Amino acid sequence: MKIKRYASSGDYLKDIEPLLLENEYLNNLMLGILYKSKDKPATSSDLYLMISHEDRFLVGMISGLYLILYANTDLEEFYEQLANYLMEHDIQYPGIIGPVACCEAFKKAFESKTKQSMKLLMNQRIFIINEVKQFTKLESNIELAKASDIDYLKDWMFDFLEVAKENPTYEHAKHKVEELISSKSLYLLRYKDQIVSMAASTRPFMNGVSVSFVYTPNRFRNHGFASKCVELLTEKLLKTYDYCTLYTDLSNPTSNSIYQKIGYRPVGDSAVYVK
Numbered sequence: 095m096k097i098k099r100y101a102s103s104g105d106y107l108k109d110i111e112p113l114l115l116e117n118e119y120l121n122n123l124m125l126g127i128l129y130k131s132k133d134k135p136a137t138s139s140d141l142y143l144m145i146s147h148e149d150r151f152l153v154g155m156i157s158g159l160y161l162i163l164y165a166n167t168d169l170e171e172f173y174e175q176l177a178n179y180l181m182e183h184d185i186q187y188p189g190i191i192g193p194v195a196c197c198e199a200f201k202k203a204f205e206s207k208t209k210q211s212m213k214l215l216m217n218q219r220i221f222i223i224n225e226v227k228q229f230t231k232l233e234s235n236i237e238l239a240k241a242s243d244i245d246y247l248k249d250w251m252f253d254f255l256e257v258a259k260e261n262p263t264y265e266h267a268k269h270k271v272e273e274l275i276s277s278k279s280l281y282l283l284r285y286k287d288q289i290v291s292m293a294a295s296t297r298p299f300m301n302g303v304s305v306s307f308v309y310t311p312n313r314f315r316n317h318g319f320a321s322k323c324v325e326l327l328t329e330k331l332l333k334t335y336d337y338c339t340l341y342t343d344l345s346n347p348t349s350n351s352i353y354q355k356i357g358y359r360p361v362g363d364s365a366v367y368v369k
Contacts, residue, residue, distance in 0.1 A: 095147045095175060103157065104132040106142035110153050114164065115300065119222050119361040120193060122304060122339045124155060124162050126297020131157055141185055145175050152176060152196075156187055160366070163192030163200060173203035181207060189215065189368035197365040215259055216366040217344040221358035222302070224337045226329045229355050230318050232285065236326045239271070239280040239292070247271045247280070250292060254309040258343075259366075270307075280307070281330075283323035291319040293327045301336040308340075321352045328356065 100106040107128045114121040136142070141156040152165040152172040161180075165172060177200065180187070189212070190197050201212045239247060248268040255262035255270075274280035274294050283291040291314065294307040305327060310320045328338050340358055342350050354360075 095145060095171065097175060097179060098144050100142035102136050103128050103142060107132050110144060113151060118300065119220060119339060121164055122297065122299055122302065124164060125299040126304060127157050129299050130297065145172050159188055161187045161190045163190055163196040165196050168195055168199050170203065173199045176200065177203040177207045189366060191366050192364060194363050194365045197367055201367055210369060212367040212369055214365065215368045218341045218364040219344050219350060219360050220362045220364055221340045221342065221353055222337050222361050223328055223358045225357055226325055226332065227357040230322050230325060232318055232322045234283055234285040234322055236281045236283055236323060238278055239275050239282050241275060244268065244271055250309050250311060254307055281327050283319055285319060290314040291323040293323045295327065295331055303331050303335045303338055305338050305340045321356065325356050
């Protein structure tokens, strides 16, 4: 069994991109991060690892906080090797994200090796869409967020990240808004001359792009604003990309149902575990 650690995300992408593209929809998180970071120098906390034997492999990547996993095998030896490597090299990470089977296999190996436990933080469903079904008749439009919107959008972003269980700070929320505005990725829904909802395009990859940061403040909820914002943004993005992806929290059946009415269809499940 071979363990290889890569010095940069660009080198890593060259080797694992064909493997990830075999299941592009399920791997859009890892692919999107790698495409964005491939020309940037790695930080001391980044990890780009592949464990392989013959035609079986397990990849693990840290570029940010979580360890992101993908594999084409459920053999325990692969996950034990990964858990051992992380322990021996004192790799720090708060939790894992990946296909449910990968996360459960790593959780078992981690708990066996460390005698510590991992708990499920969130079950997610991955959706894709190739064509929007127009189902809302709300007279509204989307527009790019501007620097002058930051003061209230940082509060919206903080609330979004808090619901997503990311333990945000206001400084981090403001930085995320500034980053999205700078990249012209954050869109706002305007209804009757008032901004009522937001959504963003994130992680462009080979043939698609993700929709994320979908949020409507409490005072504007139950009017269909979030679904209209997603509908209009998705329609715009599909003029450039073959498809869009979107992650949802399985504990929120209402939003799952709404996205399917727009035309999103489920393609797989993902899990988030934390120590």
